[in-house]
Amino acid sequence: MAISPTDWGTRYAPTLDDIEGLASQALKDLPEPFRSLAADVTCSVADYAEEDILASFGMESPFELMGLFSGIGMTEDGAMPQTGQLPNTVYLYRRAILDYWAEHDDNTLGEVVTHVLIHELGHHFGFSDEDMEAIESSADES
Numbered sequence: 001m002a003i004s005p006t007d008w009g010t011r012y013a014p015t016l017d018d019i020e021g022l023a024s025q026a027l028k029d030l031p032e033p034f035r036s037l038a039a040d041v042t043c044s045v046a047d048y049a050e051e052d053i054l055a056s057f058g059m060e061s062p063f064e065l066m067g068l069f070s071g072i073g074m075t076e077d078g079a080m081p082q083t084g085q086l087p088n089t090v091y092l093y094r095r096a097i098l099d100y101w102a103e104h105d106d107n108t109l110g111e112v113v114t115h116v117l118i119h120e121l122g123h124h125f126g127f128s129d130e131d132m133e134a135i136e137s138s139a140d141e142s
Contacts, residue, residue: 019094019113020045026114030121037074038121041088047095066096067116075126090120 071088
């Protein structure tokens with residue numbers, strides 16, 4: 001359903017809270033056992049990744065990174081948090097997500113947020129980027 005040009009005059013870009021709400025819903029919609037296994041993972045939304053994080057990945061533009069998993073994955077003894085260990089966290093970067101969404105009109109904003117969140121949760125479960133790309137490719141072929 002297209003929005004008429006006059007409707008855009010009263011609309012605002014989705015806020016950090018809006019993105020957090022979409023992520024919270026995506027977490028609630030995860031099937032078991034993934035929902036239970038991700039229950040201790042926190043989700044944080046910021047406009048952009050910090051410069052030192054971008055530099056660690058060799059990225060120059062904050063629009064290159066839509067999400068990040070920080071912590072110790074389940075396959076690395078992250079299943080049982082240690083005293084003083086920060087919680088496993090998925091960071092979602094609003095401006096990069098909005099930029100991607102604006103350029104790819106085949107996905108809703110909720111679908112983009114869900115995709116990024118699930119990708120980052122994959123790291124919590126011990127999957128590499130290559131593992132997740134292979135899984136996504138096989139799912140697309142099915």
